[in-house]
Amino acid sequence: MPSRLRKKTNAKKDMKCRTKPSPSPPYTEEQMRAAVQQVLEGKPMAAAARDNCVPRTSLLYKAKGLRPLEKKMGPKTILTSHEEKFIENWVLSISKAGFPTSRVELLDSVQRLLGEIQRENPFTQNRPGKKWTPPL
Numbered sequence: 001m002p003s004r005l006r007k008k009t010n011a012k013k014d015m016k017c018r019t020k021p022s023p024s025p026p027y028t029e030e031q032m033r034a035a036v037q038q039v040l041e042g043k044p045m046a047a048a049a050r051d052n053c054v055p056r057t058s059l060l061y062k063a064k065g066l067r068p069l070e071k072k073m074g075p076k077t078i079l080t081s082h083e084e085k086f087i088e089n090w091v092l093s094i095s096k097a098g099f100p101t102s103r104v105e106l107l108d109s110v111q112r113l114l115g116e117i118q119r120e121n122p123f124t125q126n127r128p129g130k131k132w133t134p135p136l
Contacts, residue, residue: 027054029071032062039063078121078128083113103133 035052039045039059049056061067079087087109091101107128114126123129 024073025055025058025071027052029069032059033069035059036063036069078123079110079113083117087113103130103135106133 031052032054035048035054036059038048040063045059045063046056049059062069090109091106094101111127114121
């Protein structure tokens, strides 16, 4: 009767970087930035990817400038990051003054901003819908 032999496994593989598959990448933006910086300083790409737990091919694309460092998943945003920061600063400044913002006021301000910049957007009359903002 033949004996069953177990296959040898490669115990050298480092499992700390492995995670369950998910819709978002298993690494942070800081990890990728650190890995790209190490590659630009002359460290081998495979070593930088392994040390920072980032995929080697993603690091290759980002280090060569073929892909941006920021992760952009999902549909494109209607407002630019500068416009979002402007609205965020407005909300924070009026809340510090003691006037909390309601959802209607936030939607009004976005509508006003989109009316001023006159850029094409998917909103009816430049006004975002109720589901555009989280509950306040």
